Amino acid sequence: MNxxxxxxxxxxxxxxxxxxxxxxxxxxxxxxxxxxxxxxxxVGDGKWDMYGEKRIPVDVSPGDEVFYNKYGAIExxxxxxxxxxxxxxxxxxxxxATDEGGTTL
Numbered sequence: 001m002n003x004x005x006x007x008x009x010x011x012x013x014x015x016x017x018x019x020x021x022x023x024x025x026x027x028x029x030x031x032x033x034x035x036x037x038x039x040x041x042x043v044g045d046g047k048w049d050m051y052g053e054k055r056i057p058v059d060v061s062p063g064d065e066v067f068y069n070k071y072g073a074i075e076x077x078x079x080x081x082x083x084x085x086x087x088x089x090x091x092x093x094x095x096x097a098t099d100e101g102g103t104t105l
Contacts (some may be wrong), residue, residue, distance in 0.1 A: 003078055005044040008058050008088040011076065012038040012068065037095070040064045041083060058088045065095040 005011050015037045040062050046055040060066060068091045073084040
């Protein structure tokens with residue numbers, strides 16, 4: 001992909017919405033909610049500080065799996081792939097396989 005986000009914008013590949021609830025009920029395509037979880041594809045260089053002297057780095061990196069505000073996203077289609085663009089401030093957390101105590105999240 002030849003797209004570079006500006007400032008603190010982040011490009012995310014959305015994860016598929018669930019087809020089935022935990023109890024086994026199938027969800028119709030039209031009833032599925034927009035996913036709030038995805039994989040970071042590209043990250044901007046960060047916003048400038050208030051003096052315009054240095055960049056404030058973004059807290060996520062390509063490859064991170066994140067939870068974000070689904071209503072603050074802009075849809076983007078590049079080379080027949082669909083992505084979303086969000087501001088880094090709309091990303092609430094980064095998922096990891098295990099936390100520091102060894103517990104799976």
